[in-house]
Amino acid sequence: GAGVSQTPSNKVTEKGKYVELRCDPISGHTALYWYRQSLGQGPEFLIYFQGTGAADDSGLPNDRFFAVRPEGSVSTLKIQRTERGDSAVYLCASSAPGTVYNEQFFGPGTRLTVL
Amino acid sequence: GDSVTQMEGPVTLSEEAFLTINCTYTATGYPSLFWYVQYPGEGLQLLLKATKADDKGSNKGFEATYRKETTSFHLEKGSVQVSDSAVYFCALRDDKIIFGKGTRLHILP
Numbered sequence: 365g366a367g368v369s370q371t372p373s374n375k376v377t378e379k380g381k382y383v384e385l386r387c388d389p390i391s392g393h394t395a396l397y398w399y400r401q402s403l404g405q406g407p408e409f410l411i412y413f414q415g416t417g418a419a420d421d422s423g424l425p426n427d428r429f430f431a432v433r434p435e436g437s438v439s440t441l442k443i444q445r446t447e448r449g450d451s452a453v454y455l456c457a458s459s460a461p462g463t464v465y466n467e468q469f470f471g472p473g474t475r476l477t478v479l
Numbered sequence: 480g481d482s483v484t485q486m487e488g489p490v491t492l493s494e495e496a497f498l499t500i501n502c503t504y505t506a507t508g509y510p511s512l513f514w515y516v517q518y519p520g521e522g523l524q525l526l527l528k529a530t531k532a533d534d535k536g537s538n539k540g541f542e543a544t545y546r547k548e549t550t551s552f553h554l555e556k557g558s559v560q561v562s563d564s565a566v567y568f569c570a571l572r573d574d575k576i577i578f579g580k581g582t583r584l585h586i587l588p
Contacts, residue, residue, distance in 0.1 A: 367522070368522070397576075404580065404581075405580050405581070406483075406568050406570070406578030406579050406580050406581050407523070407568075407576075407578050408578070409575045409576065409577070412575065420574075420575065423575070455522070455523065457523075467525055467528075468525075468576065470522040470523035470524070471522055472521065472522040473522065
């Protein structure tokens, strides 16, 4: 079946611009996670949705970052006034209903480059 | 806070060699432990996991044992293949998943 998909696969933008990154989770998965992976590092947690609500947004680095999941399926990560330090691969993962410890399935990521 | 430390790469081995990638963790609770793998051009995949002390996770010939006394979860494989070339991430999950920095593995034919 279809896995987690993310679009675009690559995004190049200029400093100060606004970007949106999209995640389509596996159908039926109620939990959705965003991570950021900088070069040479492991993924770092950003935010976790259970259904439509953000259950934990403690990993968002500052108020330029925001994420929504209005219908409990697709999620959009929004970054305002991008900075060069935002350049990274943004990963999305989803997991099935049940315990919070269910396996997370990862998408291929969106590589964001801020010039 | 919780953290994961794994050996730095890259690690280069010949085919059929024995592999060990060291991983140690720091956690206040009793986390589950994971190894994820990222093959070239693909997304992160769960390789194996262990949820409590002395559990052994295994998959595709890889093994790791949850050692509470040494706070370790070393990844091992007895005979690596070229197709095992990838980046391997050790991770723990108490509340959220915390990943190590990753170890790049190159297997030479």
